[in-house]
Amino acid sequence: MLHGNAVVGQSGGPTSVINQSLVGVIREVRKHNQIEQLLGARHGVRGVINDDFIPLNDVSDELLNRIAITPAAALGSTRDKPDQAYCEKIFRSFERHNVRFFFYIGGNDSADTARLVNDLARQAGHELRTFHIPKTIDNDLRVHDHTPGYGSAAKFVVSAIMGDNYDNLSLQGIKVDVIMGRHAGFLTAASVLARQHEEDGPHLIYVPEAPLSEEKFLGDVDRVYKKHNRCLIAVSEGIVVPGGKTWAERMEEGKMERDSHGNIQLSGSGALGDYLSGLIKAKLGSKLRVRADTFGYLQRSFPGLVSDVDAKEARMVGEMAVRYSMDETNLEGSVAMKRVSEKPYEVKTFLTPLSTVARETKHMPAEFIEGGNNITAAFCDYARPLVGELPRVGSFEELRR
Amino acid sequence: MLHGNAVVGQSGGPTSVINQSLVGVIREVRKHNQIEQLLGARHGVRGVINDDFIPLNDVSDELLNRIAITPAAALGSTRDKPDQAYCEKIFRSFERHNVRFFFYIGGNDSADTARLVNDLARQAGHELRTFHIPKTIDNDLRVHDHTPGYGSAAKFVVSAIMGDNYDNLSLQGIKVDVIMGRHAGFLTAASVLARQHEEDGPHLIYVPEAPLSEEKFLGDVDRVYKKHNRCLIAVSEGIVVPGGKTWAERMEEGKMERDSHGNIQLSGSGALGDYLSGLIKAKLGSKLRVRADTFGYLQRSFPGLVSDVDAKEARMVGEMAVRYSMDETNLEGSVAMKRVSEKPYEVKTFLTPLSTVARETKHMPAEFIEGGNNITAAFCDYARPLVGELPRVGSFEELRR
Numbered sequence: 001m002l003h004g005n006a007v008v009g010q011s012g013g014p015t016s017v018i019n020q021s022l023v024g025v026i027r028e029v030r031k032h033n034q035i036e037q038l039l040g041a042r043h044g045v046r047g048v049i050n051d052d053f054i055p056l057n058d059v060s061d062e063l064l065n066r067i068a069i070t071p072a073a074a075l076g077s078t079r080d081k082p083d084q085a086y087c088e089k090i091f092r093s094f095e096r097h098n099v100r101f102f103f104y105i106g107g108n109d110s111a112d113t114a115r116l117v118n119d120l121a122r123q124a125g126h127e128l129r130t131f132h133i134p135k136t137i138d139n140d141l142r143v144h145d146h147t148p149g150y151g152s153a154a155k156f157v158v159s160a161i162m163g164d165n166y167d168n169l170s171l172q173g174i175k176v177d178v179i180m181g182r183h184a185g186f187l188t189a190a191s192v193l194a195r196q197h198e199e200d201g202p203h204l205i206y207v208p209e210a211p212l213s214e215e216k217f218l219g220d221v222d223r224v225y226k227k228h229n230r231c232l233i234a235v236s237e238g239i240v241v242p243g244g245k246t247w248a249e250r251m252e253e254g255k256m257e258r259d260s261h262g263n264i265q266l267s268g269s270g271a272l273g274d275y276l277s278g279l280i281k282a283k284l285g286s287k288l289r290v291r292a293d294t295f296g297y298l299q300r301s302f303p304g305l306v307s308d309v310d311a312k313e314a315r316m317v318g319e320m321a322v323r324y325s326m327d328e329t330n331l332e333g334s335v336a337m338k339r340v341s342e343k344p345y346e347v348k349t350f351l352t353p354l355s356t357v358a359r360e361t362k363h364m365p366a367e368f369i370e371g372g373n374n375i376t377a378a379f380c381d382y383a384r385p386l387v388g389e390l391p392r393v394g395s396f397e398e399l400r401r
Numbered sequence: 402m403l404h405g406n407a408v409v410g411q412s413g414g415p416t417s418v419i420n421q422s423l424v425g426v427i428r429e430v431r432k433h434n435q436i437e438q439l440l441g442a443r444h445g446v447r448g449v450i451n452d453d454f455i456p457l458n459d460v461s462d463e464l465l466n467r468i469a470i471t472p473a474a475a476l477g478s479t480r481d482k483p484d485q486a487y488c489e490k491i492f493r494s495f496e497r498h499n500v501r502f503f504f505y506i507g508g509n510d511s512a513d514t515a516r517l518v519n520d521l522a523r524q525a526g527h528e529l530r531t532f533h534i535p536k537t538i539d540n541d542l543r544v545h546d547h548t549p550g551y552g553s554a555a556k557f558v559v560s561a562i563m564g565d566n567y568d569n570l571s572l573q574g575i576k577v578d579v580i581m582g583r584h585a586g587f588l589t590a591a592s593v594l595a596r597q598h599e600e601d602g603p604h605l606i607y608v609p610e611a612p613l614s615e616e617k618f619l620g621d622v623d624r625v626y627k628k629h630n631r632c633l634i635a636v637s638e639g640i641v642v643p644g645g646k647t648w649a650e651r652m653e654e655g656k657m658e659r660d661s662h663g664n665i666q667l668s669g670s671g672a673l674g675d676y677l678s679g680l681i682k683a684k685l686g687s688k689l690r691v692r693a694d695t696f697g698y699l700q701r702s703f704p705g706l707v708s709d710v711d712a713k714e715a716r717m718v719g720e721m722a723v724r725y726s727m728d729e730t731n732l733e734g735s736v737a738m739k740r741v742s743e744k745p746y747e748v749k750t751f752l753t754p755l756s757t758v759a760r761e762t763k764h765m766p767a768e769f770i771e772g773g774n775n776i777t778a779a780f781c782d783y784a785r786p787l788v789g790e791l792p793r794v795g796s797f798e799e800l801r802r
Contacts, residue, residue: 014571016564040797054797066795072567074797079572163417163702166473170415171480175698269678270671270695277670293697294671297576301564304792305706391705394467396441396455396475 015149024318201232416550425719602633
């Protein structure tokens with residue numbers, strides 16, 4: 001039976017529940033004496049190559065309970081994307097520390113790192129079991145039905161849009177809300193769940209999977225504004241123009257009709273939102289009340305606002321990674337979820353080879369998108385159980401219905 | 402005894418609890434038969450002059466319960482600031498509808514409108530009782546200890562900054578968070594409550610009351626970044642340069658060293674945040690990881706995230722306005738709160754003349770500000786009970802302490 005130490009690390013953009021997965025690993029490891037020391041790598045693989053570890057065997061339950069509900073990566077995260085040479089350093093660190101179990105919490109890049117390190121270990125004849133634990137607010141991992149982190153970020157987006165719909169009803173005008181998602185529109189699409197009545201916003205939803213021209217955008221806004229005397233727009237930061245370039249790239253090139261202000265940076269910047277509101281004013285009327293908010297990092301790291309389902313599943317995939325690792329037939333894999341029942345919603349985990357998840361991302365399927373500016377009921381069925389309970393709001397508009 | 406109809410309206414920027422005050426009025430009115438019809442003015446005084454009212458006597462409790470927890474103004478709001486002629490139209494509408502009680506929920510401008518209308522009624526010998534019900538996330542009403550709406554917006558800001566502190570710890574860099582508040586820094590100051598340990602952010606807090614030069618800003622950021630290898634900055638949208646102009650005005654004038662991109666709009670725009678992050682990169686190093694988020698309208702209209710104390714007090718001032726109006730010695734006033742006990746926190750309402758609240762705003766007192774970039778313990782004592790419970794987060798950093 002394989003005995004040795006284990007390393008756990010966190011990578012990529014934080015989420016509100018990534019620490020649930022970490023605590024899942026820590027708690028489950030304590031039940032299995034095949035694992036001696038559990039080392040937490042600070043800032044992911046960077047901690048591995050720098051021998052920067054936090055010993056996790058004896059952390060108190062009291063602290064673990066608080067860390068579990070704390071957003072962002074408690075071990076620290078990294079944006080490093082290791083190449084072959086970097087992965088060799090990781091592997092050598094594993095040899096030095098007699099690491100036999102590697103649990104890496106992250107997205108598709110992290111799955112790829114895990115795969116590379118795992119291959120090196122095989123080649124060297126160093127017995128290592130490598131598991132990828134999914135995490136991404138983008139929900140863009142192949143094979144996985146959905147990923148931990150998405151449900152809570154989606155709950156933030158739905159809540160924010162729901163509130164903004166009422167704000168927009170109070171003081172009418174045109175409002176642009178820019179939502180994270182460079183390549184996949186799942187998070188922006190979730191905004192559709194904020195709609196409770198026909199006239200509720202978001203009135204227009206744009207995702208990167210549906211190319212959007214300036215003409216279509218302006219035509220849509222004009223039509224909605226004329227109908228409702230207001231317009232609430234949810235737009236992915238990664239929207240593209242027909243032909244495949246992103247709006248941000250076009251803004252940088254100065255080919256859109258208004259100049260941008262220096263370098264365009266999608267997250268941590270209001271540039272796209274300000275560009276879109278400027279465009280609306282320039283083309284549809286300078287006296288219109290147009291505002292833009294970019295939800296930014298709040299979407300992924302907001303304490304006290306998680307989806308219960310998401311928190312529970314994030315914990316579960318962490319625990320399951322450890323359990324899978326105890327079975328000698330499981331040498332490597334990504335811990336994925338599949339739905340075994342729709343009503344009631346129920347999932348099971350399974351192990352999928354790292355190579356099936358690594359690198360490439362998943363996009364929104366065509367049946368989730370409608371007319372290039374809307375999201376379908378099929379998506380709502382898919383996403384609703386992941387987001388969970390929402391506030392039961394109300395409006396005097398209901399009196400007229 | 403005065404008998405007649407009543408009008409209730411909502412004005413100015415929405416809050417998360419302004420509808421609690423409205424529901425407080427509606428519920429309390431039902432207990433007093435001096436008021437016959439209760440008319441909800443749609444979009445504030447605009448609804449009054451346009452005879453656009455919602456009859457509120459028979460709205461079901463089920464709907465009222467949902468509206469109470471719904472952010473933004475359920476009756477619709479307005480930015481109209483009535484002059485004398487506009488107020489005469491309001492008064493004439495009151496005469497037409499036999500309105501004897503006027504409840505106006507809003508900030509200092511709304512108090513001023515109420516005052517003007519009240520004076521007209523006095524002059525015309527039309528018996529009218531006029532009450533201002535406070536609401537503003539800016540917390541800037543004179544005489545009032547604090548205002549409903551502030552506690553919930555502050556809770557949003559504290560939560561967001563707390564999460565962003567952990568996000569910034571995960572992926573180190575410099576982060577600028579722009580918070581609402583054109584003239585008063587109370588909301589930005591609340592970010593200080595996110596600090597749980599000495600090294601926690603926000604490391605720098607800038608409010609409009611403490612003028613800030615570009616040199617001081619950059620010097621502060623540089624010092625913090627060198628010490629912590631990261632820096633989290635909370636900044637009011639209304640910060641000013643020494644001499645009194647706002648940074649936004651200076652950006653517009655092009656006197657700051659980087660050009661802005663068209664018209665500067667403080668709320669509903671990422672312009673100030675992007676300007677500050679651009680400034681840091683230009684002066685402290687273009688390779689620094691610098692990001693900016695502008696919290697925008699989410700601060701004032703986020704469902705499911707209210708301060709319990711704030712929600713309760715918002716309801717209370719609505720109810721009390723109606724109760725005060727039943728006493729013939731109370732002809733007019735703004736329903737204010739004062740603290741009668743610090744521990745346990747306890748407030749009482751009192752009536753202050755409309756003229757004492759109208760027009761001018763309150764600023765942060767000097768004892769709440771420290772060194773031009775920090776907020777004092779005295780402020781924390783003031784604000785903590787208004788914000789209420791926060792998530793009990795945790796960090797592995799605690800193991801080193």
